[in-house]
Amino acid sequence: MRPSMLRSIHSAVSRSRSHLARRGYATEPVPERKVAILGAAGGIGQPLSLLMKLNPLVSTLSLYDIAGTPGVAADVSHINSRSEVAGYAGEEELGKALEGADVVIIPAGVPRKPGMTRDDLFNINAGIVKSLATAIAKYCPHALVNMISNPVNSTVPIAAEVFKKAGTYDEKRLFGVTTLDVVRAKTFYAGKAKVPVADVNVPVIGGHAGVTILPLFSQATPSANLNADVIEALTKRTQDGGTEVVTAKAGKGSATLSMAYAGAIFADACLKGLNGVPDVVECSYVQSNIISELPFFASKVRIGKNGVEEILGLGSLSDFEQEGLEKLKSELKSSIEKGIKFASQ
Ligand SMILES: NC(=O)c1ccc[n+]([C@@H]2O[C@H](COP(=O)([O-])OP(=O)(O)OC[C@H]3O[C@@H](n4cnc5c(N)ncnc54)[C@H](O)[C@@H]3O)[C@@H](O)[C@H]2O)c1
Numbered sequence: 001m002r003p004s005m006l007r008s009i010h011s012a013v014s015r016s017r018s019h020l021a022r023r024g025y026a027t028e029p030v031p032e033r034k035v036a037i038l039g040a041a042g043g044i045g046q047p048l049s050l051l052m053k054l055n056p057l058v059s060t061l062s063l064y065d066i067a068g069t070p071g072v073a074a075d076v077s078h079i080n081s082r083s084e085v086a087g088y089a090g091e092e093e094l095g096k097a098l099e100g101a102d103v104v105i106i107p108a109g110v111p112r113k114p115g116m117t118r119d120d121l122f123n124i125n126a127g128i129v130k131s132l133a134t135a136i137a138k139y140c141p142h143a144l145v146n147m148i149s150n151p152v153n154s155t156v157p158i159a160a161e162v163f164k165k166a167g168t169y170d171e172k173r174l175f176g177v178t179t180l181d182v183v184r185a186k187t188f189y190a191g192k193a194k195v196p197v198a199d200v201n202v203p204v205i206g207g208h209a210g211v212t213i214l215p216l217f218s219q220a221t222p223s224a225n226l227n228a229d230v231i232e233a234l235t236k237r238t239q240d241g242g243t244e245v246v247t248a249k250a251g252k253g254s255a256t257l258s259m260a261y262a263g264a265i266f267a268d269a270c271l272k273g274l275n276g277v278p279d280v281v282e283c284s285y286v287q288s289n290i291i292s293e294l295p296f297f298a299s300k301v302r303i304g305k306n307g308v309e310e311i312l313g314l315g316s317l318s319d320f321e322q323e324g325l326e327k328l329k330s331e332l333k334s335s336i337e338k339g340i341k342f343a344s345q
Pocket residue numbers: 038039040041042043044045064065066067107108109110111112121125128131132147148149150151152177178179180181208253254255256259
């Protein structure tokens with residue numbers, strides 16, 4: 001075949017690929033991926049189910065809750081996208097919901113009301129997370145687990161202990177979802193720096209509660225010469241972002257829509273990592289040796305085919321951030337210990 005003919009076939013194929021891509025069809029083989037959402041009928045669960053239904057990397061979307069999921073599943077299943085949707089309700093259906101899952105997202109549990117801390121949710125949510133983690137160990141021990149249920153600083157160590165006891169623990173596969181802190185830091189920074197939010201990046205390290213949330217505005221891009229007072233106010237607003245929403249909702253729960261957005265970004269990163277997309281980096285609360293006395297810590301992590309591929313260093317911190325890092329250690333340490341103690345009872 002003449003080279004010119006080969007070239008014209010090649011360009012016809014590319015034209016038809018981009019035509020298919022514009023119409024939303026996959027042009028490269030996309031692996032089958034099952035995503036399970038536990039707590040799918042809740043305030044986060046419903047919009048998160050919608051966003052995951054829109055994700056072309058998902059082939060099976062499994063929606064589980066103690067009640068209400070058949071309705072959510074029927075509703076979401078009519079949307080014109082790749083995945084097959086199934087709803088499962090009640091503990092007896094949990095195994096089916098989880099079997100074969102590649103990614104399990106957990107927004108199950110009670111949210112805060114005004115005046116409460118995330119730790120006030122421990123008594124109820126710790127038990128829920130323990131039982132869901134037990135089922136994950138049994139039905140899909142190799143799944144990447146995205147923990148949203150609060151208090152994340154404790155629920156991740158709880159899940160780790162449950163997996164250890166079951167003999168299935170792989171620290172690379174367990175993630176506390178802290179993406180909402182990054183989402184907030186980006187929005188608040190873009191507002192002050194007067195730059196388009198789509199161009200902004202801000203790492204957020206530590207944990208996911210109050211002072212344990214430590215945004216690193218000194219590393220924010222694009223850089224802006226914000227003065228110390230502005231940085232301090234941005235830091236405080238990011239740390240109190242959840243409380244800002246809880247107060248505004250006045251007893252009707254905590255962040256759901258922005259959390260669904262954040263959860264969908266993080267789950268998409270996990271799917272891309274599993275599919276071998278290079279350089280997938282997100283902040284997440286994982287088993288870490290970055291701060292030696294804290295076994296779990298949020299920082300930038302590279303996600304790959306086996307989960308956490310690399311925990312990236314903290315980079316250089318400003319004096320203000322270094323102080324924040326020292327301040328957060330004791331609270332984070334006691335939240336981790338509380339989770340471990342609960343799970344080992
Ligand atoms: N990580 C974060 O950044 C972040 C952000 C927002 C909210 N949260 C947390 O997410 C959790 C859920 O918040 P929400 O607003 O969706 O609450 P919600 O009450 O609206 O929904 C929770 C859902 O969990 C379900 N559920 C309860 N027990 C369950 C079990 N054993 N198995 C499966 N499902 C169960 C409930 O039926 C309900 O549908 C809360 O703990 C909240 O604090 C975390």
